[in-house]
Amino acid sequence: MNTGDAKTPKLGVREATKIYHTASGDLLALDRCTLHVAANEIVSVVGPSGCGKTTLLWSMSGLHGLSDGEILLDGKPVTGPHPDIGLVFQEANLLPWRNLDANINFPFEIKGEKPDRAWIAHLLDRVGLDGFGGKFPRELSGGMQQRAAIVRALSLKPSVLLMDEPFGALDSFTRDEMNRLVEEIWLDAPTTIVFITHSIEEAIFLSDRVIVLSPRPGRVAKEYPVPFPRPRSMEIMATREVFDLTNAIKMDIVGGRAGTKARRPAETAA
Numbered sequence: 001m002n003t004g005d006a007k008t009p010k011l012g013v014r015e016a017t018k019i020y021h022t023a024s025g026d027l028l029a030l031d032r033c034t035l036h037v038a039a040n041e042i043v044s045v046v047g048p049s050g051c052g053k054t055t056l057l058w059s060m061s062g063l064h065g066l067s068d069g070e071i072l073l074d075g076k077p078v079t080g081p082h083p084d085i086g087l088v089f090q091e092a093n094l095l096p097w098r099n100l101d102a103n104i105n106f107p108f109e110i111k112g113e114k115p116d117r118a119w120i121a122h123l124l125d126r127v128g129l130d131g132f133g134g135k136f137p138r139e140l141s142g143g144m145q146q147r148a149a150i151v152r153a154l155s156l157k158p159s160v161l162l163m164d165e166p167f168g169a170l171d172s173f174t175r176d177e178m179n180r181l182v183e184e185i186w187l188d189a190p191t192t193i194v195f196i197t198h199s200i201e202e203a204i205f206l207s208d209r210v211i212v213l214s215p216r217p218g219r220v221a222k223e224y225p226v227p228f229p230r231p232r233s234m235e236i237m238a239t240r241e242v243f244d245l246t247n248a249i250k251m252d253i254v255g256g257r258a259g260t261k262a263r264r265p266a267e268t269a270a
């Protein structure tokens with residue numbers, strides 16, 4: 001099984017195990033989950049609800065400590081929030097009392113750093129928010145708020161961008177638009193992206209690889225290379241090959257085959 005370039009991965013997840021200690025007992029969310037993401041690769045992680053996708057992503061970000069195993073960025077352990085790792089969540093999480101410019105400046109204020117104004121202006125232009133800097137979040141649509149959240153994350157020039165269902169709350173047209181935008185941004189300036197989604201179509205549209213997690217406790221059950229050239233047009237997405245790939249992944253998740261695969265060590269080892 002190919003889990004990326006295991007020799008020089010940009011991001012490595014090695015035997016990640018996460019146990020939540022809850023009032024009703026210990027809950028094993030991730031169980032020796034191993035995967036690698038190469039530099040400038042886009043990898044999506046899909047899987048049944050509650051299988052540990054968010055836990056995995058937060059662990060990659062350094063925001064969640066692991067119970068066992070490790071996260072490696074350029075071969076070095078990630079032990080806490082890291083300046084090279086950016087995050088975009090399902091909610092844009094913009095501060096309502098700050099306008100868009102002030103929201104984008106916020107992380108720089110916290111870090112006591114000067115923002116790269118030219119880069120931010122380029123990003124705002126790239127996502128179609130040029131001229132909206134004075135607007136407050138309530139004046140922006142959900143899609144525009146997510147664009148702002150992407151700009152805020154990219155303004156810090158992370159070498160890895162982690163996206164946790166960033167478009168899950170948007171209508172399907174806006175979601176398609178946002179997917180094209182992520183593709184355009186990536187084609188413009190490739191970066192390493194790990195993308196959590198419930199949408200298999202979205203995962204295929206965006207990714208070089210789709211990783212399927214087993215039902216909880218999450219492990220890598222299966223992965224699919226996505227061989228279609230970019231940009232991925234509507235025509236490509238309507239082909240038989242995409243249809244077949246979508247169904248294969250769906251069967252893995254819904255049909256529970258992902259869980260069966262996860263219990264076979266030979267298929268989950270990196």
Ligand SMILES: Nc1ncnc2c1ncn2[C@@H]1O[C@H](COP(=O)(O)OP(=O)(O)OP(=O)(O)O)[C@@H](O)[C@H]1O
Pocket residue numbers: 020021022027029047048049050051052053054055056216
């Ligand atoms: N902070 C926490 N404390 C206790 N249990 C948690 C915590 N966070 C997540 N869990 C549990 O861990 C398991 C994995 O949750 P997680 O959110 O990572 O899964 P997910 O695949 O992202 O879920 P979904 O597809 O529904 O978004 C779930 O059973 C969840 O209830």
